Amino acid sequence: MRRSYGEAGLGEVDPDPIKQFLHWLAQAHENPVIVEANAMVLSTGGGEDLTSRTVLLKDVTAAGFSFFTNYESRKAKAIASSEQVALLFPWYAMERQVLIQGVATKVSAADSDAYFASRPWGSKIGAWASTQSEVLDERTSLEARYAEFAEKFPEGSDVPRPPYWGGYVVQPTTIELWQGRYSRLHDRVRYIQSNGAWKTIRLFP
Numbered sequence: 001m002r003r004s005y006g007e008a009g010l011g012e013v014d015p016d017p018i019k020q021f022l023h024w025l026a027q028a029h030e031n032p033v034i035v036e037a038n039a040m041v042l043s044t045g046g047g048e049d050l051t052s053r054t055v056l057l058k059d060v061t062a063a064g065f066s067f068f069t070n071y072e073s074r075k076a077k078a079i080a081s082s083e084q085v086a087l088l089f090p091w092y093a094m095e096r097q098v099l100i101q102g103v104a105t106k107v108s109a110a111d112s113d114a115y116f117a118s119r120p121w122g123s124k125i126g127a128w129a130s131t132q133s134e135v136l137d138e139r140t141s142l143e144a145r146y147a148e149f150a151e152k153f154p155e156g157s158d159v160p161r162p163p164y165w166g167g168y169v170v171q172p173t174t175i176e177l178w179q180g181r182y183s184r185l186h187d188r189v190r191y192i193q194s195n196g197a198w199k200t201i202r203l204f205p
């Protein structure tokens with residue numbers, strides 16, 4: 001099980017962590033071994049409510065990292081009680097990970113509408129059909145809800161965004177890059193937001 005990590009180190013990093021992240025994300029997308037390079041593990045809550053799940057990153061801008069979900073799901077309830085979250089991109093095949101801590105807020109209704117409109121019809125109906133994170137008695141109940149909404153909003157018609165579905169943007173406060181290296185002398189670079197500017201530090205591995 002013991003693997004030796006590569007020689008390619010994390011030398012000069014871009015002073016802008018968003019640019020540096022986009023550079024790594026592009027490399028992860030190009031890597032044929034990595035599936036769903038934009039999948040990230042979102043952790044929320046604390047104490048007994050601490051939990052994680054995977055969501056898909058949809059956009060990265062100076063405003064932060066956005067994803068879409070159900071506004072009544074367990075994660076949405078967790079964010080409503082504490083907007084502090086963590087995002088983790090585990091790109092093992094590249095001996096890399098990126099860990100982001102930040103504050104999650106809802107994106108504008110217009111942004112949620114625009115992204116919802118871009119989704120395939122089946123995904124739109126799926127969003128209507130799922131009361132995400134609630135107990136489902138049996139799978140046929142979900143399929144019946146799907147059929148009900150498929151009839152209400154037939155293929156080819158304008159499917160409105162469900163009021164309980166939309167996006168969040170995570171405004172980062174720290175972004176940490178990890179690059180595996182020989183003899184466990186890995187590189188760790190952490191960007192820390194301070195007074196509107198980014199400071200870079202290195203950490204022991």
Ligand SMILES: Cc1cc2nc3c(=O)[nH]c(=O)nc-3n(C[C@H](O)[C@H](O)[C@H](O)COP(=O)(O)O)c2cc1C
Binds near residue numbers: 036054057132
């Ligand atoms: C690869 C992958 C991508 C996923 N993407 C999303 C997503 O973008 N949005 C979402 O709500 N759930 C997504 N899920 C499902 C979540 O991991 C999770 O099961 C769901 O959102 C309910 O989480 P919650 O009960 O903690 O709110 C994804 C799961 C996987 C494995």
